[in-house]
């Protein structure tokens with residue numbers, strides 16, 4: 001009898017059910033819970049879910065993860081004893097899901113055998129390995145001047161319609177042969193914009209090795225707020241299993257706005273630009289989770305490309321400065337370059353990669369080592385030259401070269417180039433092979449040079465692709481072959497042909 005009593009624990013029931021006091025705009029206020037935990041998931045009788053956010057003695061503020069208009073005052077709410085989690089693993093690959101990991105692609109249910117909480121601590125420093133392996137984006141201006149490494153966090157920022165999404169999508173499409181799994185997390189975007197990205201991934205054959213997480217502009221602010229954390233959890237599951245993952249958060253400006261809306265509705269005190277005091281923390285704790293793990297801790301990596309929209313090119317506004325300080329560099333897209341048609345509109349002088357240089361392939365470093373500096377100098381020189389000053393021979397030569405390098409760095413969307421192709425084009429430009437060719441023919445000339453390099457020096461190209469060095473002899477061989485291929489583009493030869501446009 002005593003044994004039985006010893007095993008019996010008094011079933012003291014704490015209040016597990018509460019009622020809705022009022023609801024609206026993504027937030028519900030409840031009364032009745034006595035022991036609710038911060039961030040605990042609650043379920044409404046109407047079927048919606050919510051996250052316990054403001055825990056007061058009498059009232060609880062809950063972020064609604066769904067349609068708040070379906071919730072009625074007086075409705076019952078139950079606690080669940082768990083935090084928000086999402087399905088993870090192979091079953092997610094190739095799927096388009098919402099912020100709670102539920103499929104929205106009409107391809108049937110997802111049978112994942114594991115779930116993980118959306119908020120998880122970042123890997124401790126001791127588990128982290130240095131960023132020293134490249135993550136090629138296939139975009140010349142980035143791979144040459146602002147290289148990104150696996151495990152890096154590189155911000156993409158610029159005004160609206162400057163090609164931010166295009167860079168993220170191109171980076172995903174370029175992972176065809178790298179074994180990198182990609183996650184595109186759309187936050188607060190129009191459904192048509194998300195549909196376009198999904199279509200591009202499908203057309204490029206990238207959806208089979210990607211996950212798309214969508215919290216659209218018309219979704220509840222609570223879903224928009226949790227979407228990047230959910231996407232990161234899905235990525236972390238692969239990272240822990242040794243996979244390399246690339247994640248694009250498009251975009252964190254809208255994420256910050258969704259959080260501001262929720263905070264104001266929860267009556268938290270507003271700070272600068274009406275954002276709450278912990279606005280830095282919501283982004284730092286998210287991006288801190290991107291890293292590269294040491295082999296003994298899984299060996300995978302998580303590379304993050306967060307996107308931020310600036311207004312009137314103001315990169316020193318609150319959210320952009322926060323993110324610039326959290327990330328390991330930024331790719332700045334300039335609306336002026338976009339208007340001039342210099343696409344992708346990357347302002348190389350205002351962009352930087354703080355850790356990716358170590359990850360750049362040696363052949364790249366040999367060719368594009370000082371590209372960022374020399375290109376910025378050229379841009380400055382060009383702006384002075386506009387005043388019509390008399391130019392000396394050396395300045396004129398530097399302008400000629402700079403304009404050709406710029407033409408070579410221009411690239412259309414979805415035109416991904418392998419490492420060897422990129423290096424051949426850049427080598428031809430920096431060695432002055434294009435100097436005598438009119439700028440409007442550089443694109444064709446570059447293609448011819450790249451083809452010649454591939455055709456006549458296949459073993460050098462293959463070695464470069466494998467990460468080998470570019471020896472002096474290799475450089476000479478490539479330059480000779482490309483120079484020969486470019487004869488047809490030079491004015492003298494064109495004049496002989498009678499089609500000169502110099």
Ligand SMILES: Nc1ncnc2c1ncn2[C@@H]1O[C@H](COP(=O)(O)OP(=O)(O)OP(=O)(O)O)[C@@H](O)[C@H]1O
Nearest residue numbers: 159160161162163164165166167343344411412413
């Ligand atoms: N390298 C490029 N070559 C040609 N067109 C490009 C290039 N990059 C972007 N574009 C075009 O520029 C337009 C804007 O691109 P995108 O939607 O990526 O910009 P965004 O900055 O993400 O826009 P938003 O502010 O709406 O999010 C698109 O029509 C896209 O096709």
